[in-house]
Amino acid sequence: MFRVVVGHSDDPDSENAIAEVLQECSRSLAETIPQAGILFTAIEFDHVLILQRIQNAFPGIELIGGTTNGEISSILEFQQDSLTLMLFASDEVEIHSGIGRGISKNPALAAQEAIAQAKAKTASSPQLCLTFPDSLTSNGVLILEGLKQSLGDVPIIGGMAADDYTFTKTYQFFQGEVLSDSIPVLLFSGQLLFSHGVASGWTPISQRRRVTKVDGNVVYEIDGQRALDFYQYYLGEERFASNYAIHALAVFEDRDRFYLRAPNGYDQQSGSVKFFLDIPEQAVVQITDTTRDNILSASETSLKNALANYPGVQPTAALLISCAARRRILGTMTREEYQLVKTHLPEALPCCGFYAFGEIAPLVMGGQTQFHNKTFVTLLVGTK
Incomplete structure (x- = not known):
């Protein structure tokens, strides 16, 4: 069993928003207990309260995430100033989190510490790493070098936490903590199938x-x-x-x-x-x-590449990471990115994502993970 559910709310009140999201997720989960999750929120929310509510609902959940420049989900599609939560429940896939602190002092070491903490929770070898580091306090290339040193050839997918394009401060989430200058990671191992696609339009x-x-x-x-x-x-x-x-x-x-x-x-x-x-x-x-049409076309290309590379019959969920610069250029056309993507996915497939200050993914399956700007990344996961 590998179940993924998504909740999304555009209520500006933090208490109401997280209550709505948790209700939505719990209804989809039925009696299943999630073991891990990813949270993306706008910068203005009360993040401490939101994390407390998630921990109260699902004690001990392996949760990571960060602030964004826009949120995406299969529930509300593209939104600004909202919060979205993706939860994973499985008896086939192990998912464990780790945190590296103080990346401005030693980004490579902080990345290695995050991976070591997540690895210490399991004897299984990781297959996939998700990460959403601080984008404003450190050198992303050095962060990635530290992750690669600890993970070897394990693919790394993610995006840099963002704010509302003021480039002032971003927040990262780890279980019940709201942090800055940090790198949270989520390691997947077990019977996971996955694929990804990368395209920019430039x-x-x-x-x-x-x-x-x-x-x-x-x-x-x-x-x-x-x-x-x-x-x-x-x-x-x-x-x-x-x-x-x-x-x-x-x-x-x-x-x-x-x-x-x-x-x-x-x-x-x-x-x-x-x-x-x-x-x-x-x-x-x-x-x-580039042109706006090329930017939009690239989001569709990213998804098609991920679908073509998926090693199973049908994915269980999709994670979508786009660049804040793409959103800035697209303006009122931004919502079309997800609308193009969803035309190629099953209607009920849970999707979650955000607009980042830099994207992380290998250019091709089996390739070296790279940092990107102005790029759309699609990750598909499942067990079938």
Whole structure:
């Protein structure tokens, strides 16, 4: 047995919202007791109260989650300022949580501590890791390195906790605790079947070039040319200055596949361009562009890829993670992301997700996990 249920409420009152969600989940669970869960909420809720209510309803539940820039579910589809809860109950799949604290001091170590804590609860080898770290206090690439060191080839799926696009503070959830500067993880082992899909909708428009001078997330030179001049050569000074954030850099993992890095500022004097996440030195890169139609089409592609890769007959649930930058560009069309996805899923399939400040997934099944910007990630799970 592997049962997954979802609750979702857009009531602005924290007490009413979590009461509605728990009632919805309990009705779907019937007499089944959930062992784990994922909670996504808007930043303005009373998170302490919400976690207390969940713990009271399901004592000892292995719960993680975080704050968001928008919430998604099969109940209310896309919403702003809401909360959604996904619960897992199974006698075939083990699910255990862990927490790493103080990621700003040592992100790799905090990630390793989170994995060690979750692993200590079981003798089974993990098959899948979910994580929703703080996006504002640390280096996501270093967090991912720590996770990989502890997990080896285990796929990692997740997204960075977000706020309402003020980039002020995010919160992470671990059982009954509301935290910042932390990394919660959920490890799945046992008879789990899963697949994922990744797509962005951004298309390369420049020649391929190699990063020749970089310091973390600040690129100084591409093929010996100032990074700013490289961008302006293809976009023009005016177009770059007014719209540079849209033109993410494609960073190639191999000849055909790339992940995205979103620009986050530039310096005229040094000619450098700053990005939200690190870019490796000697990486092959291209400038990209997109349209709203391409962004929406990519969410559908992500889901189709996950369905095509699913190793069983039919998944039990879907986890959807989209980027806050996608939502910002789509504007009033944002709700169409989920509406496109749901047309390819069974009507009763539980779905849950959120808009993140960075997405985590391998580009392909069996590949190395990467950090992404501006990307839509679909995860399908089940046992059949």
